[in-house]
Amino acid sequence: MRLAITVFCVSAAMPLLPTQAGAAGARLVHFEPELVQLTGKLGRKAFLVNPGSGRESRELHYVLSLDEPVTVASERGDTRVEAEELQVAASSEEGFETLLGRRVRLTGTLFPGHTRHHFTGVMIFARRAEQAR
Numbered sequence: 001m002r003l004a005i006t007v008f009c010v011s012a013a014m015p016l017l018p019t020q021a022g023a024a025g026a027r028l029v030h031f032e033p034e035l036v037q038l039t040g041k042l043g044r045k046a047f048l049v050n051p052g053s054g055r056e057s058r059e060l061h062y063v064l065s066l067d068e069p070v071t072v073a074s075e076r077g078d079t080r081v082e083a084e085e086l087q088v089a090a091s092s093e094e095g096f097e098t099l100l101g102r103r104v105r106l107t108g109t110l111f112p113g114h115t116r117h118h119f120t121g122v123m124i125f126a127r128r129a130e131q132a133r
Contacts, residue, residue: 010096026082032109038086038124039132040066042096042104047119059117062096064090064106064124072110072122083122087113090126092118105132 029036043065046058069084088106090096107128113120 011132015051026069028071028073029073029110030073031113032091032125035107035109035127036124037105037107038066038070039103040064042088042099042102042106042129044100047117049116054060059119061088061119062093063120064088065103067103081112081121082122085120085124086110086118088126089123090129096129099129099131105130 033123041064043063044060045063046060049057049059049117064086066084069082072081072083073079088096090108104122105127108124108126110122110124113123
């Protein structure tokens with residue numbers, strides 16, 4: 001049985017509501033400041049830094065492999081990015097280790113990867129992580 005991803009948007013005057021569909025049936029969500037809940041499998045992945053430079057190294061980061069892909073749009077709607085896997089950023093990764101390899105629900109904001117230490121086109125700043133049912 002395949003479970004669907006649950007995605008919510010928040011505004012100051014409204015409770016959590018499902019968002020509309022994006023391209024190819026994917027859920028449409030927006031980059032920050034919209035708060036979203038995404039569900040998938042939490043893993044860790046080694047990414048290559050400075051490939052081909054002679055100063056190559058690897059960085060280990062948490063990633064969320066989504067149950068279902070999402071379409072992420074800019075606030076103005078002029079940019080759209082499809083995402084199936086997100087690099088996870090958090091002010092504290094405390095408790096993530098116990099969730100590794102499990103299906104989780106992350107609550108947070110999405111932002112575009114924009115430095116050489118961001119390895120997915122879309123990243124999530126996780127404010128909350130919990131095991132999904």
